[in-house]
Amino acid sequence: MYEEAAPPGPLRGVARCVWRSxxxxxxxxxxxxxxxxxxxxxxxxxxxxxxxxxxxxxxxxALLHGVRFTPGRAAAVLGVAADELRDRRVPLAEVWGRRGEVLAERVLAGELTPAEAVVSRLPEVAPPDPAVAALIARLDAGVARVQEAVAGAGAVPAAERMLWPGRDSHPGTGFPPTGQATSPAHAAGPPAGRARSTLPATGKLSPPDLAAALEDPAGPITVGERRLRRRFVQAVGYGPATYLRVARFQRAVALSRGAPGLAALAAAAGYADQAHLSRDCRALTGLTPRAYFRGSSTVDETVRDRRRSA
Incomplete structure (x- = not known):
């Protein structure tokens, strides 16, 4: 059994869904x-x-409950760069310290749901980085190449730039880069082991950017490609190329039910050809497309569960 539901109101824009399995x-x-x-x-x-x-x-x-964060938003809520969590399963107490330990105990005791534990964190969460959000949207839209998505994604209104961290902090999270000292404003965050606290609602602009914002608050400020890619990795967990690969495969999963064959599925999902789908499927699932989409593996129940709950 696998079921998804829309996130509760306070989590809109932060979580993609809540689920149980x-x-x-x-x-x-x-x-x-x-x-x-x-x-x-x-x-x-x-x-x-x-x-x-x-x-x-x-x-x-055993019944599992979960909150699935919107891509690019988990780092801000958790207070740790997403690439530090890549391919890992980390106890909440290691992320939020004593606070996480207490919340975990309450969740396991049935006093809180995972969604309610996340909601308790929201007052401290910085707003999303608009440049990263724009790049995620472009990749989700099905572009063929990362370069097409990156081009122009870093141009955001200066007024929006006022709401996200400056060049000296992890965008969208508010915690400083590894190895740099925290400021008094940052030091008030949760006493987590490797976690960093969140930024206040406003960030800093460099003098040139501030001048541009004051001159034309609605005008765009361009984030350099290298900086945008770095921010993307910190917010999402890996680079745009990997995210595009994952998003394209998830599109294939969503379309698989109505596809007449693998070649048609590959074309509909945006792959160059069926061989392209096969390579990505093997890399991401460990199975061939025929085994993953049509097989009856006792290990692979994800697709069947999703169809059952649809």
Whole structure:
């Protein structure tokens, strides 16, 4: 069983969905570009953005609940760069310190849902980085090449730039780069082990950018390609090329039910050809397209569960 539901109102724009899942056998989890907060079977942990499939193994009759963050938003909520969580399952207590330990205990006791635990964090969360959000939208729209998506994605209104961190902090999260000291404003965050606290609602502009914003608040400020890619990695967990690969495969998963064959599925999902789909499917799931989309593997229940809950 796998079921998704729209996130509660406070999580709109932060979470893609809330979900619950139960399985009598190992379940293959394939990359989707998201970070999840997962609770159940005696633990509460953060499942970082994946680059390949992993198997979720639970005790019989265990029910898991989770919050799936919107791509690019988990870093701000969790207070840690998403690339530090890549291909990892990290206990919440390691991310939020003592605060995370207490929240995990309350979630496992049934006093809080994972969604409510995330909502408790929202007052401290910085707004999204508009340049990263624009690039994610372009990649999700199905561009053929990363360069097409990057071009122009970094040009955002100066007024929006006022709401996200300056060049000396991780965009969209508000915690400083690794190895740099925190300011008094940052020091007030949660005492997490590797986590960083979140930025106040406004960030800093460099003098040239500030002058441009004052001269024309509605005019665009361009973020350099290298800087945009770095911000993307910190917010999403990996680079635009990997995200495009994952997004394209997820599009194939969504279209697989009505596709008459693998060649048609590849074309509909935006692949160059069927061989392109096969390479990505093997890399992301460990299975051939025929086995993943049509097979009856006892490990791979994800597609069937999604269809059942649709």
């Amino acid at each position: 139960a399985s009598e056998s190992p379940k293959r989890i394939v990359p989707d570009g998201c970070v999840d907060l997962v609770a159940g079977d005696g633990e509460v942990f953060v499942a970082g953005p994946d680059t390949t499939a992993w198997s979720s193994v639970t005790t019989p009759e």
